[in-house]
Amino acid sequence: ILFIPFIPTASAQIHALLFGHWVDWIGVSHHSAGTRMLASLLTLCVLSVLMLGMRRVSEKSELAMRCSLYAVIPILGLAAGSIVMRPMFTVRYAAPSFAVLAVIVALLLDQGGSRVRRDVTLAVVALLVMLSPLSFKAQDQPWRAIAMRVAAAPGTDETVFFETGFFSSERMIDQQENDGFPRGFFLVPFEYYFKQPNPNGAVPGDDPVRARKLIEKAAFQAGGAWLISGKKRADALAELPHAGLFQMDFEQDFSRVLLLHIRLIGRKPQFVTSPLPDRRGL
Numbered sequence: 001i002l003f004i005p006f007i008p009t010a011s012a013q014i015h016a017l018l019f020g021h022w023v024d025w026i027g028v029s030h031h032s033a034g035t036r037m038l039a040s041l042l043t044l045c046v047l048s049v050l051m052l053g054m055r056r057v058s059e060k061s062e063l064a065m066r067c068s069l070y071a072v073i074p075i076l077g078l079a080a081g082s083i084v085m086r087p088m089f090t091v092r093y094a095a096p097s098f099a100v101l102a103v104i105v106a107l108l109l110d111q112g113g114s115r116v117r118r119d120v121t122l123a124v125v126a127l128l129v130m131l132s133p134l135s136f137k138a139q140d141q142p143w144r145a146i147a148m149r150v151a152a153a154p155g156t157d158e159t160v161f162f163e164t165g166f167f168s169s170e171r172m173i174d175q176q177e178n179d180g181f182p183r184g185f186f187l188v189p190f191e192y193y194f195k196q197p198n199p200n201g202a203v204p205g206d207d208p209v210r211a212r213k214l215i216e217k218a219a220f221q222a223g224g225a226w227l228i229s230g231k232k233r234a235d236a237l238a239e240l241p242h243a244g245l246f247q248m249d250f251e252q253d254f255s256r257v258l259l260l261h262i263r264l265i266g267r268k269p270q271f272v273t274s275p276l277p278d279r280r281g282l
Helices: 006-018 031-054 059-084 090-110 114-135 143-152 186-193 208-222 233-237
Strands: 159-163 198-203 223-229 244-252 257-264
Touching: 031 059, 059 090, 090 114, 143 186, 143 244, 159 186, 159 208, 186 198, 186 244, 198 208, 208 223, 208 257, 223 233, 233 257
Parallel strands: 159 198, 159 223
Antiparallel strands: 223 257, 244 257
């Protein structure tokens, strides 16, 4: 009963989690109703067997069964949800299950004797040592560098704009789910590193015309503006004011994040109406 007032907030958060991430793929797209029903039934059967199928077992077998539940259920739930609802499976979501799978592997190795356990352990350690150089090639997140570049600029009153909506891995806004992140898709990681007093602004990721007007208005007032975009270069440039009054003096692509800056180089034209000529002397 006490949880009932929180249900709307929880529903919104669950919706954002399910539809707000670009995720890896399981299965094929546009599953039929029969495929979804089959995936649901198979998942329920496996879960029923894991939870109810082995009630009277030894203490050691119960430990292995408990570890199997912790390891299999999250992976199975993500896989089934990817088929029934939409793709939601990615390795980082299933990573906690891998630690429990290591316990299961240790139990299985223990059944094979000390010789098998030692040989497999040596092989696993050798494999990890050979893979360790790959960790140094991992791409760092660019937010520290982006924040330092914006902070180094002299204009602390220039607005830093972010695009709203849900981005896909193709650097595009999902047209069906474009109402997410109303303050900007990249605002949270940027603010974690950025400590300057620059104001933040949000532009609609699915409306470049409206975005261009908002950026132009802020740039006129402060003499310039920043745009942190998750789009491709051509799509991001469509959100900036046209050349003539503004000049883009900085552009850098940080992996899949594009940082742009424009500055004011002219004045907004003022249209003055002059009186019509006196037609009496004509």
